[in-house]
Amino acid sequence: MAHVNTPMILATEFRRIAIIGTGLIGGSFGLALRREFPAARVVGFDRPDVLARAETGRAISEAASDVASAVRGADLVYIALPIGATVDVLPKIAEVADGNALVTDTGSTVTTTETITETVTSDTSTTATSATT
Numbered sequence: 001m002a003h004v005n006t007p008m009i010l011a012t013e014f015r016r017i018a019i020i021g022t023g024l025i026g027g028s029f030g031l032a033l034r035r036e037f038p039a040a041r042v043v044g045f046d047r048p049d050v051l052a053r054a055e056t057g058r059a060i061s062e063a064a065s066d067v068a069s070a071v072r073g074a075d076l077v078y079i080a081l082p083i084g085a086t087v088d089v090l091p092k093i094a095e096v097a098d099g100n101a102l103v104t105d106t107g108s109t110v111t112t113t114e115t116i117t118e119t120v121t122s123d124t125s126t127t128a129t130s131a132t133t
Contacts, residue, residue, distance in 0.1 A: 014040045018074040020067060020089055022046040022054035025106050026080030030059030045070035068096045079105035 014037055019026045022044040030042050044051055044060035045067055054060045064070035067089050071077050077097055079086050086107055097103060 013037065014075045016041045016043065016074045017076045017078065018064075018070040019044045019054075019060060019078045019080060020046075020070060020093070021080035021085070021106075022060060023050050023080065026078065027054045027057060027059040029078055029080065030054060031057070034058065034061065043070045043074065067092045071096050071101075073098065074101055077101055077103040079103070079107075081105075081107075083107045083109050 014033075017033055017037070017040055019030050019033075019042060022030060023046065026044070026046070030044065033040065033042050041062055042060045043062045043064050044054050045064045046054065051060075051063045055063050071093050074097065077093060079089065079093070081089065086105055093103060
């Protein structure tokens with residue numbers, strides 16, 4: 001059977017997407033997003049050298065100087081960081097993310113991420129959910 005390249009169809013289009021960690025995984029995700037959602041603003045945050053590569057490689061359409069700037073107003077927040085760094089940024093993300101934003105991560109330690117997320121969001125009205133594929 002031949003592979004047919006069909007466009008992704010979603011009930012909701014993303015207008016602004018934040019990628020926290022624009023290295024290999026985040027950058028690859030950014031490239032796919034820019035292909036599938038060409039009208040969306042893909043905003044990245046990372047170390048300056050990594051961020052510059054993501055911008056030059058067109059994985060992101062905008063570079064943010066801090067996590068809050070990247071996340072504020074995003075419909076989707078994609079965290080592509082090592083688990084320790086993910087734990088460090090979760091409080092800031094919970095503070096500034098829209099209550100309807102989808103926040104997900106690439107970590108393989110679901111229990112740790114889920115526990116930290118529940119702790120961080122317990123003081124806010126945000127409901128956290130974790131899913132694995």
